[in-house]
Amino acid sequence: MKSGTVAVVGRANAGKSTLINVLVGEKVAIVSPKPQTTRDRILGVKNGDDYQIVFEDTPGIYKASSLLNSRMQKSTEVAARDVDLILYLIDAHAGVQEEDKKSLIKFATGDIPLVLVLTKTDIMPKENIPLMVAEFEDVENIDKIITVSARRGKNLGKLTDEILKWLPEGDPIFSDDIISDRSEKFMISEIMREKMLLKYDKEIPHGVAIVINTFERQPNGVYDINLDIVCEKFNHKAIIIGKQGAKLKEVSSFARQAMEKFLDAKVFLTVYVKVKEGWRDNPSRLREYGYSDEDFY
Numbered sequence: 192m193k194s195g196t197v198a199v200v201g202r203a204n205a206g207k208s209t210l211i212n213v214l215v216g217e218k219v220a221i222v223s224p225k226p227q228t229t230r231d232r233i234l235g236v237k238n239g240d241d242y243q244i245v246f247e248d249t250p251g252i253y254k255a256s257s258l259l260n261s262r263m264q265k266s267t268e269v270a271a272r273d274v275d276l277i278l279y280l281i282d283a284h285a286g287v288q289e290e291d292k293k294s295l296i297k298f299a300t301g302d303i304p305l306v307l308v309l310t311k312t313d314i315m316p317k318e319n320i321p322l323m324v325a326e327f328e329d330v331e332n333i334d335k336i337i338t339v340s341a342r343r344g345k346n347l348g349k350l351t352d353e354i355l356k357w358l359p360e361g362d363p364i365f366s367d368d369i370i371s372d373r374s375e376k377f378m379i380s381e382i383m384r385e386k387m388l389l390k391y392d393k394e395i396p397h398g399v400a401i402v403i404n405t406f407e408r409q410p411n412g413v414y415d416i417n418l419d420i421v422c423e424k425f426n427h428k429a430i431i432i433g434k435q436g437a438k439l440k441e442v443s444s445f446a447r448q449a450m451e452k453f454l455d456a457k458v459f460l461t462v463y464v465k466v467k468e469g470w471r472d473n474p475s476r477l478r479e480y481g482y483s484d485e486d487f488y
């Protein structure tokens with residue numbers, strides 16, 4: 192059977208996590224309209240009758256403005272070093288940005304096969320699709336260009352066939368009941384972050400870390416979840432909580448519903464907001480919140 196690893200890279204907001212979720216058929220990574228949603232490498236596994244594809248979701252390429260950001264950028268570079276194939280994603284509906292070409296060239300070195308995936312074709316005029324493809328035809332070391340819409344499921348079979356062409360024959364890496372390398376507890380913290388990305392202006396969620404203090408299933412089947420939202424400024428704490436706690440209540444309830452769906456069980460959620468000034472530039476805080484750099488090399 193075919194079995195191998197595929198790094199999914201590209202600029203922030205290109206649609207990497209969305210595409211992986213659709214291909215895997217389950218939500219393994221959170222998604223939001225704000226750039227820099229994904230902070231960690233996350234594996235998503237797609238099993239077929241005669242193949243296993245292990246996708247590596249990566250933080251989007253973005254100018255680093257904090258130690259956390261620069262660790263995210265490094266983890267993307269490292270993820271793309273040791274795989275069978277790189278899928279480089281570009282948001283086609285946003286048009287060609289100079290930055291896109293520059294960062295594409297960094298990954299299209301010829302050492303690892305690279306398929307360029309132009310995404311979000313459902314929200315662009317059809318006649319512009321071939322023009323976008325033409326923009327990249329003379330870039331060296333691109334093995335194939337495929338246009339897709341993850342939202343509409345367009346060309347995903349074609350993309351899967353193309354991926355399989357580049358994977359070696361071998362035994363599966365994971366047993367066939369595993370779809371992600373991440374724990375339920377990790378996904379719970381990510382769901383909290385996802386709902387914050389959706390409900391607050393971007394400087395708030397970008398400065399937030401989630402710490403799960405309790406994650407326990409009670410004998411009656413209800414999950415008892417207690418978590419801290421760690422933010423980096425006192426005025427952010429006030430914004431997160433809102434007037435008479437209304438905003439935090441709204442976001443927590445929104446997150447709890449998503450957690451219940453994910454766990455397929457009732458959730459009792461308790462949320463506290465804490466301030467740790469400058470945590471995104473503090474190595475020991477980053478380690479404490481799970482953003483350590485120890486597994487980069």
Ligand SMILES: Nc1nc2c(ncn2[C@@H]2O[C@H](COP(=O)(O)OP(=O)(O)OP(=O)(O)O)[C@@H](O)[C@H]2O)c(=O)[nH]1
Pocket residue numbers: 202203204205206207208209210221222223224225226227228229230249250251252310311312313314339340341342343
């Ligand atoms: N219309 C449309 N929107 C899409 C498609 N794929 C992704 N999106 C949207 O694009 C936004 C970004 O998607 P993500 O999957 O979070 O992008 P990402 O590349 O993982 O972003 P980072 O994790 O920040 O690097 C979200 O609002 C998605 O709903 C698509 O095929 N069509």
Ligand SMILES: [Mg+2]
Pocket residue numbers: 207208209220221222228229248249251
């Ligand atoms: Mg992502």
